[in-house]
Amino acid sequence: MSGVETESEIFTIQELSDATGVEPRTIRSYVEKGLIPGPDSLGRGAKYPRESLDRLKVLQLLRDANRGLTLDQIRLLLKRLGPSELRGLADGRLRIAALLDAAQPTSDTPSRSAAVDYLRTLRAEVPARLSTTPHHNYAWQDSLPVLEEAARALARLSGLTSASRGVRGEPWYRLPLTPDIELSVRGNFAPEELAQLHRIGDALRLLLTKGPRA
Amino acid sequence: MIANTSPQSASPEFSVAIDRSLINVEGGSVRHLVLTVRAPEQPQTDRHRDPLNLGLVIDASGSMAGPPLDAAKSATLALLDRLADDNHLSVVSFASDVITHAQAVRLDQAGRKRVAAAVRPLVTRGNTAMFDGWVGGCEAVARRQAAADATERNHVILLSDGHANEGECRPERLAHHAAELRKRGVLTSTVGIGRSYSPIQLQVIAEAGGGRMHDAEEPNEIAEIMFAELSAALTTTVDSLEFTLRLPRGVTPEIYGTTPLATDAEGCDILAGSVVAGATRRVVVKLAMPPGTIGDTLSVAVSARWKSPSDARDHAADLGPVELRFDTPEACVAQPRCRDLAKLVAEQWQAHIYHRAMQLNQDGDFRMAVEFSRRETRFYNRYCADLPEMQASVSSLHEFSPTMMFGYDAVSAKEVMLRSYKTSRGETDHRSFQRHTVEEYVRDEANRQRRQ
Numbered sequence: 001m002s003g004v005e006t007e008s009e010i011f012t013i014q015e016l017s018d019a020t021g022v023e024p025r026t027i028r029s030y031v032e033k034g035l036i037p038g039p040d041s042l043g044r045g046a047k048y049p050r051e052s053l054d055r056l057k058v059l060q061l062l063r064d065a066n067r068g069l070t071l072d073q074i075r076l077l078l079k080r081l082g083p084s085e086l087r088g089l090a091d092g093r094l095r096i097a098a099l100l101d102a103a104q105p106t107s108d109t110p111s112r113s114a115a116v117d118y119l120r121t122l123r124a125e126v127p128a129r130l131s132t133t134p135h136h137n138y139a140w141q142d143s144l145p146v147l148e149e150a151a152r153a154l155a156r157l158s159g160l161t162s163a164s165r166g167v168r169g170e171p172w173y174r175l176p177l178t179p180d181i182e183l184s185v186r187g188n189f190a191p192e193e194l195a196q197l198h199r200i201g202d203a204l205r206l207l208l209t210k211g212p213r214a
Numbered sequence: 215m216i217a218n219t220s221p222q223s224a225s226p227e228f229s230v231a232i233d234r235s236l237i238n239v240e241g242g243s244v245r246h247l248v249l250t251v252r253a254p255e256q257p258q259t260d261r262h263r264d265p266l267n268l269g270l271v272i273d274a275s276g277s278m279a280g281p282p283l284d285a286a287k288s289a290t291l292a293l294l295d296r297l298a299d300d301n302h303l304s305v306v307s308f309a310s311d312v313i314t315h316a317q318a319v320r321l322d323q324a325g326r327k328r329v330a331a332a333v334r335p336l337v338t339r340g341n342t343a344m345f346d347g348w349v350g351g352c353e354a355v356a357r358r359q360a361a362a363d364a365t366e367r368n369h370v371i372l373l374s375d376g377h378a379n380e381g382e383c384r385p386e387r388l389a390h391h392a393a394e395l396r397k398r399g400v401l402t403s404t405v406g407i408g409r410s411y412s413p414i415q416l417q418v419i420a421e422a423g424g425g426r427m428h429d430a431e432e433p434n435e436i437a438e439i440m441f442a443e444l445s446a447a448l449t450t451t452v453d454s455l456e457f458t459l460r461l462p463r464g465v466t467p468e469i470y471g472t473t474p475l476a477t478d479a480e481g482c483d484i485l486a487g488s489v490v491a492g493a494t495r496r497v498v499v500k501l502a503m504p505p506g507t508i509g510d511t512l513s514v515a516v517s518a519r520w521k522s523p524s525d526a527r528d529h530a531a532d533l534g535p536v537e538l539r540f541d542t543p544e545a546c547v548a549q550p551r552c553r554d555l556a557k558l559v560a561e562q563w564q565a566h567i568y569h570r571a572m573q574l575n576q577d578g579d580f581r582m583a584v585e586f587s588r589r590e591t592r593f594y595n596r597y598c599a600d601l602p603e604m605q606a607s608v609s610s611l612h613e614f615s616p617t618m619m620f621g622y623d624a625v626s627a628k629e630v631m632l633r634s635y636k637t638s639r640g641e642t643d644h645r646s647f648q649r650h651t652v653e654e655y656v657r658d659e660a661n662r663q664r665r666q
Contacts, residue, residue, distance in 0.1 A: 023463070029479035063460075063480075070458065070483055070519075115356035115368070115398035119349060122391065 009050040013039070016048055020056050027056065035059060035075050051083070054090040061089065061096040153207075175201040177208060224254035224524075226452050226489070230516050230533050233556055236541040236549045237512070241505030243546065244593075246470075246559045247459075247514065247536065249497045253452040253489035264523060265300040266448060267318065267358045267366040271351035272336070273374040273407070274307040279338040282407050285433035286373055289440045290333050294326045296441065302366070304354030305333055308347020310340030310380065318358035344378035345388065348419065352400055359399060367523055368400045369425070369447045371440065375407035378415055385418045389474065392423035393485070396454055401425050401488065403443050406632075407436060410624050413631045414573065422474055424454050424487045426641060429632050431625075435645050442644035446490045453521040455486040457497065457533075460515040464504025470559075470566040471638025473497055481515075487639075495640050498562040506540040513537055553601065560604045562638055563594055567611060568652060569634035575618050576627050583618035591615055610653045617660050626655045 013024045022030075031038040036055040039046030055078055062074050077099070081089070088094035175183040175197065183201055229250045237243040270293075272278075272286050290305060297303065298321070305316040315332040319325040351370045359368045382388060392402055403425030404416035413427075420427035426446060430439045460481040461467060467482045469475045474485040489495045506512070516533040567590045574583035591611040598604040622630070633652045636643055650658070 023479075026479040033478070070456070071478055112362065112399075113360040115352065115395055115400045116360045118394055118398055119353050119356055122349065 010040075010047040011050075011053055012045070012047065016053055016056060019053060020060055022056060022060060030056070030059065033071060033075070035071065035078060051086070054086045057090040058086060058096070062100070153203075177201060177205045181208065224451070225529070225531075226254055226455075226518075226520065227252040228518060228531060228533050230536055231552070231555055232536050232538070233551050233559055234546070234549055235536075235538055236546045237503045237506070237538050238543050238546045239506055239508050239540045240543060241503065243503040245501045245503060245538065247499040247501055247516075248555060248558060249457050249484070249486075249499065249516065249533075250494060251452065251455060251486065251489060251518070252494045253450075253491055256449055256451060256491045265302070265364075265366050266297065266444075267302045267355055267362065267368045268297070268444075268447070269304040269306065269351040269355040269370040271347050271370060271372045272305065272307045273309075273342065273344065273347070273376065274313075274336060274338050275309045275340060275342040275376055276338050277342075277410075278375050278407070281433040282375055282436070283336065283338055285436040286407070287333055287336055289437035291330055292437055293440060293444065294321065294329060296444065297321050302358050303329055304351065304358070305329060306347060306351040306354055307336055308343050308350065309338065310343055312343065312346050312350040314350060314354055317354050318361075341380050342374065342376040342378055343380035344372070344374050344376075344415065345381035345383065348372050348402070349391075352395055352402070355400055356395075356398075367447060367450075370400060370402045370423075371405065371425075371443055372402060372416070372419065373405045373407055373430075373436070373440075374416065375411050377410075377412040383415065385414050388415060389418040389422035392419045392421075393474070396422065396424040401447075401453070403427070403447070405430050405436070405439055405443065406628070407431075407433075409628065411628075413628050413635075414576075417472065417631075417635060421472060421487065422485070424485075426488070426639075427632075427635065428644065429628070430645070439644055442642075446488075449491045450488045450523055451491045452489040453523055455489060455495070455518065455520040457484040457486060458482070458517045458519070459484070459499065460517075461501075462504075462512045462514070465512065465514070466502040468500040468502070470498040470500060470562040472569060472635055473638070493640070496558060496562065498559055503538070508540050508542065511537050511539045556597070556601060557604065560594070560598050560601060560607065563590075563597070564604075564607050564611065565634035565637040567591065567594065568614065568630055569638070571614070571618050572622065572627055572630050572634075575622055576631075578621070580619050580621070584615060587611065587615040587618050610656065613653075613660060614656045617656060617663060620663050620666075622659055623662075626659050629655050 011019070013027055016022070016027055017024050027036070030036045031052075036052045036059065037049055038052075039048050041047070058078065058081070059074060062077065078086075081099075085094065085099075089096060089099060175185070177183055183204065185197060189197065229248075231248045231250075233246045233248070234243075235245075237245065270290055272283075272290070274283060278286070294303070301321050302318045303316060303321055303325075304314070304318050307313050307315060315336065316329045319329050321329070348370070351372065355368050355370055359366065377383070378388075382391075395402065402419055402423030404420045404423075405428045406413060406416050407430050409431060417427050426443065428439045428443060430436045458481065459467060467475065467477065469484065473487075476483045476485075484497055484499065486495055486497055501514070503512070513535040515535050517530065518533055519528065519530045521528055567587055571583045571587040571590075574580075574586060591608070591614075594611060595608050598608055629649060630652050633643075635641075
């Protein structure tokens with residue numbers, strides 16, 4: 001098809017309908033669904049390109065082939081056709097059955113990564129919302145280096161070289177850090193000490209959920 | 215009419231029937247098209263069944279604290295013993311955040327221990343970011359799907375006790391994403407826990423996701439429901455079943471029940487979903503007819519597409535045209551009809567009225583709920599005039615309509631919607647102890663409203 005369309009290669013919706021037997025309202029719905037190119041302008045005199053006619057013919061052939069194709073699947077098939085292939089199918093030089101048979105694996109069976117790709121796109125589309133809900137993976141192998149780093153950092157801060165054990169009879173004070181990890185400290189604490197414990201808990205929580213600061 | 219697509223292999227059996235084939239020349243006829251499929255028995259032994267790539271998504275919001283979460287965890291641990299070594303399991307929990315406790319762990323001895331160790335410490339926290347949790351579960355399953363070198367059944371089971379109140383909550387968007395994932399081979403079933411979950415959100419995900427929705431009102435029902443769903447996932451022989459109708463101009467389709475329907479200028483696609491081995495699924499489509507000329511015919515072309523989990527392939531079958539002929543109003547009234555078929559239509563219609571009206575009632579649109587149920591009951595009454603066995607259902611609907619003017623309590627509403635959903639899909643209620651019938655819930659509600 002040449003880049004410039006001649007008068008004989010543009011059609012009104014009625015001409016498209018007459019050439020294919022498809023009702024104008026159906027043609028409009030195909031345009032809305034992106035199955036065929038729309039007209040170059042609005043109104044009664046709107047003109048459709050030759051490609052609209054070819055696609056309409058091929059679309060009808062695909063529906064008449066009675067393979068139970070949905071419009072979504074037809075759209076995918078049409079999208080893959082080049083201009084010469086499209087024209088060949090519309091003119092009857094190429095067989096529609098050959099197209100369907102060749103396309104069978106891709107049109108009917110999505111690739112194994114299709115769901116992963118879809119979810120990746122979904123995450124990319126709504127980053128703000130999904131990023132507000134951190135997606136953690138608490139496999140212990142992943143957490144261990146972070147815990148070791150936290151222990152080293154706390155040891156450095158406190159100058160602690162060996163762990164001292166608490167005294168029986170003193171109460172436990174529990175600080176939830178993540179849904180799976182809790183810090184339990186035994187002893188009687190003054191309010192100032194408790195405030196410091198909370199600060200340690202906050203730092204640990206940050207280390208566990210975000211990792212060490214770069 | 216029976217159309218076998220491949221007699222040499224285990225194929226579903228389809229039948230297409232219409233309750234009356236003559237239509238009024240003056241227009242306004244309503245006819246019911248009944249599409250029936252019987253799924254083939256399991257073609258292979260358990261030993262050769264495709265392994266399962268299962269994702270469990272557990273609601274860990276604050277309202278699940280105590281027995282519900284304990285029961286969900288126990289059920290997950292019990293599930294480990296029921297799955298063979300070649301299956302993979304992911305476990306994701308959600309509240310305000312999403313945590314992946316196990317990512318596609320192969321269930322050999324070490325894998326079972328690993329999953330058990332990851333699930334036991336699970337605790338409740340925060341709100342109900344159901345969408346994000348479900349997406350997280352789908353991601354875990356989809357990653358395994360992409361990496362697997364053999365065919366597996368990719369299935370997500372979402373357990374929740376509440377209304378999603380963070381992230382995407384709109385039923386139509388949830389349905390859209392569930393459908394897109396189903397088309398890509400990841401199916402979702404849902405389990406509503408307790409008394410106040412959102413039936414609509416869980417239902418649309420299950421329906422569009424090609425799975426099933428279940429109810430586990432009591433914590434001790436969670437395990438049996440999960441096992442039933444697991445069994446259904448493993449014995450499904452027809453997946454993503456979709457009927458396509460090509461309709462003549464002027465014919466308008468409507469579905470009885472909640473089966474998703476997508477229309478275009480030439481007809482409609484109807485997603486019937488998964489059918490387990492040996493089970494029968496029916497879809498009733500109401501067709502409103504245009505006027506015409508005596509002797510002319512209208513032809514409705516019916517085809518079906520489905521996936522077979524046993525060979526991971528898509529299949530299609532042309533189920534042939536259904537012919538309808540224009541005739542005089544007198545001839546239309548006089549034509550006989552198959553009573554058994556009419557009874558099937560009536561059962562689905564009744565379930566449709568209960569479900570739709572209750573949905574409106576729960577949306578707070580009481581006037582519309584009353585108008586809808588009254589109008590439909592009037593037509594239903596006329597349709598059942600020569601079906602004595604359906605007269606009790608007519609009386610029940612007459613009692614039901616006025617109760618739609620006031621909000622139902624959550625449990626009664628949920629039960630009525632769940633029963634009608636199960637009836638319209640021909641699914642079994644796997645819960646162990648007996649509930650009231652729909653009629654009893656309606657009667658109780660009518661008495662409650664009279665007292666107030």
